[in-house]
Amino acid sequence: MFKKILIANRGEIACRVAATARRMAIRTVAVYSDADADAKHVRACDEAVHIGGDAPKDSYLRWERIIEAAKATGAQAVHPGYGFLSENEGFAAACAEAGLVFIGPPASAIQAMGLKAESKQLMERAGVPLVPGYHGSDQDPELLQREADRIGYPVLIKASAGGGGKGMRAVEKGEDFAAALASCQREARNSFGDEAVLVEKYVTRPRHIEIQVFGDTQGNYVWLFERDCSVQRRHQKVLEEAPAPGMTEALRRRMGEAAVAAARAVKYVGAGTVEFIVEQRNAEMNFFFMEMNTRLQVEHPVTEAITGLDLVEWQLRVAAGEPLPLKQEDLRIHGHAIEARICAENPDNNFLPATGTLHVYRKPQAAAFERGPVRIDDGVREGDAIPPFYDSMIAKLIVHGATREEALARLDEALAGTHIVGLSTNVQFLRYVVRSRSFAQADLDTALIQREAGVLFGQQPLxxxxxxxxxxxxxxxxxxxxxxxxxxxxxxxxxxxxxxxxxxxxxxxxxxxxxxxxxxxxxxxxxxxxxxxxxxxxxxxxxxxxxxxxxxxxxxxxxxxxxxxxxxxxxxxxxxxxxxDLLAHAGDAAAEGGRLTAPMPGKVISFAVKAGDTVRKGQALAVLEAMKMEHTIAAPVDGVVAELLYAPGDQVKEGAELLKLAAQ
Structure with a gap:
C-alpha cells in the first residue's frame, strides 16, 4: 500500500480522500492555488504545495506543476478527484512516465471513453444499446444541421469531450439549431479545449440512471448497483438517489451487466460510472448508453450509503495492485439514500451562480463527515469565501433511511437545519423539490423541475x-x-x-x-x-x-x-x-434606470447588439461567462443601446456596467 499520495484537486473531494487516506495510515499532500491558500482541504492534508494562480488554467490544470509537487514531496501516487484533470489521458500518461501511480483508469481507457462519439461507436461494437444519433467526426455545421433534420426534432447537441452539462443544448426546431450549435461549440471549446459535438434524438420523459462499476488489475469487475440522477437543472444534477425508484431486479441486472461490458471493452481499472438514458414508455423502461465517466462521481456517497462501502478506499487498494475487496455475489442493497447538492446560486434567477462569504454556515444536527444517517461532505468552513473561479457547489448533504419515505423525511429535516448566510444558495429550492408531488411520488424524469416550476420558484413559505x-x-x-x-x-x-x-x-x-x-x-x-x-x-x-x-x-x-x-x-x-431605517434611507434614489450590470465576476463573451440598436424587453444583449457557465444578459425594458462599455474577452467585476440603455 502507498505511504504517501498527492491529491490533485480541491474542495470536498480532496477533504474526503484525505480522511480515507488518514484512516489507512497514508500521508497526503494537498495542492492549492492563490485563491485556496487557506482552504479546508489544505488544512486536511499532511503537507501542501502552492501550484499557481486563481484560475484553473494557472494552477489545477497545470499538470507539470502537480507532478513536480508529487516528486518533491515523495508521493508515490496521485489521486485526481473529479473534475479538472481526472479524465485527462495526457495527465494519466504523464504520471506513469514520471513513475507515479495515477489513481484511476489507464490513459487508454480515458481516451477511449473521453470522446462521446468514439465511445458510442465502441459501445455499439460491445453490444451496449445506443440512442439514435450522429456520432461522426465531420463537424461541418451544415452536415450537423442535416443530421439533426434526419434524426427528427427535438434533438440534443452535446460536446463530444465534455460532461457536467457543459456544451449541451436541447433544440426543439430546425430554425434554432445553428444558434444552439454555435453556443455549444463555444462553451465546449472554453471548458474542454475541443468544440466537437454529437447530435442525438432527445428522448422524451427520460430518466438518467447510472451504474457504478469497479475493475481491478487482475481483470475482475463488479457493478455496485444504480443511482437515479434524473432531477437536473441546466443538464446538471441536483438530487441523486440509490437505488432508483421503480427499478426491477431484471432491469437492474441487465443494466449492470451492460455497464460491466462497457468497462471490460476498454480494460477499465478503478471506479467508473456508466450513464444511461432511460426511456419510460407505459410500464416498460428501455435504456441506452449515454457516456462513461472515467472517474469517481460527485454522487458516489449514495452508493456508499446503501452498500456500506468506502469507494475511495477501494480506489486506493485497486491502484496499489490489490484485487477488488468483494465479488458481485457479495454485494447487497441496504435501505435508501439521497444526496442533495448545495450550491452557491440563485434558483429564482435561472440558477445564476453566486459568489460571496459564508458569514453563517451551520450544518444540521447529528451530521457526520462519512458515516451516519445524515452526512455532510464539504470543503468549506464558516468565514470562507466562494470565489468565481471554480464550481458553485458548497457541500453535499447525504441522508440514509430504511425506506425512501424515511430518507425523504430525513433530507427535508436536514435541509431545514442547514443555515447559510452571505450569498444566495439553493437550500430552500431543494426543500421545495423534495416536497413536490413528482419527487415525493417518484414520478421522475429530467424535466421534473420544469414540470413542477409552479411550486419550486418564487416561493415564500414563511x-x-x-x-x-x-x-x-x-x-x-x-x-x-x-x-x-x-x-x-x-x-x-x-x-x-x-x-x-x-x-x-x-x-x-x-x-x-x-x-x-x-x-x-x-x-x-x-x-x-x-x-x-x-x-x-x-x-x-x-x-x-x-x-x-x-x-x-x-x-x-x-x-x-x-x-x-x-x-x-x-x-x-x-x-x-x-x-x-427610514431616516437613513431618506434620500435614496428610487431607481438607477438604464444600467445593465454584471451579476457576478466573469468574462464578456459577446454582445448581440451595437450602439444605436433598438431593443425590446427580454431581448438578449450580451453573453457573460462565469463559474464555467455562459449567462445571457437580457434587456429589462424597451430602449436604445447608447454605448457598449466593454469588448468581448474583457474581464469584468460584479456590478460592472456592461452597456448603457436609453429609453425610447
Whole structure:
C-alpha cells in the first residue's frame, strides 16, 4: 500500500480522500492555488504545495506543476478527484512516465471513453444499446444541421469531450439549431479545449440512471448497483438517489451487466460510472448508453450509503495492485439514500451562480463527515469565501433511511437545519423539490423541475407575518440584552399610563411593509403587520434560536442579521426580511434606470447588439461567462443601446456596467 499520495484537486473531494487516506495510515499532500491558500482541504492534508494562480488554467490544470509537487514531496501516487484533470489521458500518461501511480483508469481507457462519439461507436461494437444519433467526426455545421433534420426534432447537441452539462443544448426546431450549435461549440471549446459535438434524438420523459462499476488489475469487475440522477437543472444534477425508484431486479441486472461490458471493452481499472438514458414508455423502461465517466462521481456517497462501502478506499487498494475487496455475489442493497447538492446560486434567477462569504454556515444536527444517517461532505468552513473561479457547489448533504419515505423525511429535516448566510444558495429550492408531488411520488424524469416550476420558484413559505414577527422579536431581544438592570434603562416598551407604540418598516419580497408594535400596561405586546389585525406577540430566547408565538402560531426561529437584512430560518421554511431605517434611507434614489450590470465576476463573451440598436424587453444583449457557465444578459425594458462599455474577452467585476440603455 502507498505511504504517501498527492491529491490533485480541491474542495470536498480532496477533504474526503484525505480522511480515507488518514484512516489507512497514508500521508497526503494537498495542492492549492492563490485563491485556496487557506482552504479546508489544505488544512486536511499532511503537507501542501502552492501550484499557481486563481484560475484553473494557472494552477489545477497545470499538470507539470502537480507532478513536480508529487516528486518533491515523495508521493508515490496521485489521486485526481473529479473534475479538472481526472479524465485527462495526457495527465494519466504523464504520471506513469514520471513513475507515479495515477489513481484511476489507464490513459487508454480515458481516451477511449473521453470522446462521446468514439465511445458510442465502441459501445455499439460491445453490444451496449445506443440512442439514435450522429456520432461522426465531420463537424461541418451544415452536415450537423442535416443530421439533426434526419434524426427528427427535438434533438440534443452535446460536446463530444465534455460532461457536467457543459456544451449541451436541447433544440426543439430546425430554425434554432445553428444558434444552439454555435453556443455549444463555444462553451465546449472554453471548458474542454475541443468544440466537437454529437447530435442525438432527445428522448422524451427520460430518466438518467447510472451504474457504478469497479475493475481491478487482475481483470475482475463488479457493478455496485444504480443511482437515479434524473432531477437536473441546466443538464446538471441536483438530487441523486440509490437505488432508483421503480427499478426491477431484471432491469437492474441487465443494466449492470451492460455497464460491466462497457468497462471490460476498454480494460477499465478503478471506479467508473456508466450513464444511461432511460426511456419510460407505459410500464416498460428501455435504456441506452449515454457516456462513461472515467472517474469517481460527485454522487458516489449514495452508493456508499446503501452498500456500506468506502469507494475511495477501494480506489486506493485497486491502484496499489490489490484485487477488488468483494465479488458481485457479495454485494447487497441496504435501505435508501439521497444526496442533495448545495450550491452557491440563485434558483429564482435561472440558477445564476453566486459568489460571496459564508458569514453563517451551520450544518444540521447529528451530521457526520462519512458515516451516519445524515452526512455532510464539504470543503468549506464558516468565514470562507466562494470565489468565481471554480464550481458553485458548497457541500453535499447525504441522508440514509430504511425506506425512501424515511430518507425523504430525513433530507427535508436536514435541509431545514442547514443555515447559510452571505450569498444566495439553493437550500430552500431543494426543500421545495423534495416536497413536490413528482419527487415525493417518484414520478421522475429530467424535466421534473420544469414540470413542477409552479411550486419550486418564487416561493415564500414563511410569509410576511411570521418573518416580520421573528425580525421584531430578534430586534427586541437584542435591545434588551444591551439594557442595564435598572428600570429606567430597560427598553421593553412599558408605560406607566396607557400603551406604548412603536413603528417598524420592512422590505419583504420586493415590497415595503409597515408594522406597529403595541405594549400594554401589563407588559403584553401585540403586533399589527401591513394594516392587518393586531395579534398577540410573545417570545423568548432559546439558545441560538428564538421561540416566537404570533397570533397563536408558535415557531422556533433562527435569525442572523447581516446589515439591515434578517435571515430567518424555521422548520416551515426560510425568508429574508429587510428592517428599514427610514431616516437613513431618506434620500435614496428610487431607481438607477438604464444600467445593465454584471451579476457576478466573469468574462464578456459577446454582445448581440451595437450602439444605436433598438431593443425590446427580454431581448438578449450580451453573453457573460462565469463559474464555467455562459449567462445571457437580457434587456429589462424597451430602449436604445447608447454605448457598449466593454469588448468581448474583457474581464469584468460584479456590478460592472456592461452597456448603457436609453429609453425610447
Amino acid at each position: 410569509g410576511l407575518e411570521l418573518a416580520a414577527a421573528a425580525a421584531v422579536a430578534r430586534t427586541l431581544l437584542d435591545e434588551q440584552a444591551l439594557a442595564g438592570d435598572d428600570p429606567f434603562s430597560k427598553r421593553d416598551g412599558w408605560r406607566s399610563h396607557g400603551v406604548g407604540t412603536r413603528r417598524f418598516a420592512f422590505e419583504f419580497a420586493g415590497e415595503r411593509r409597515n408594522a406597529v408594535l403595541t405594549t400594554l400596561h401589563d407588559g403584553a405586546q401585540r403586533l399589527a403587520i401591513a394594516g392587518g389585525p393586531s395579534e398577540s406577540l410573545a417570545f423568548r430566547a432559546g439558545g441560538e434560536a428564538i421561540d416566537v408565538e404570533y397570533g397563536g402560531r408558535p415557531m422556533r426561529a433562527w435569525t442572523y442579521t447581516q446589515g439591515e437584512t434578517d435571515h430567518v430560518f424555521t422548520e416551515a421554511g426560510a425568508a429574508q426580511i429587510v428592517s428599514l
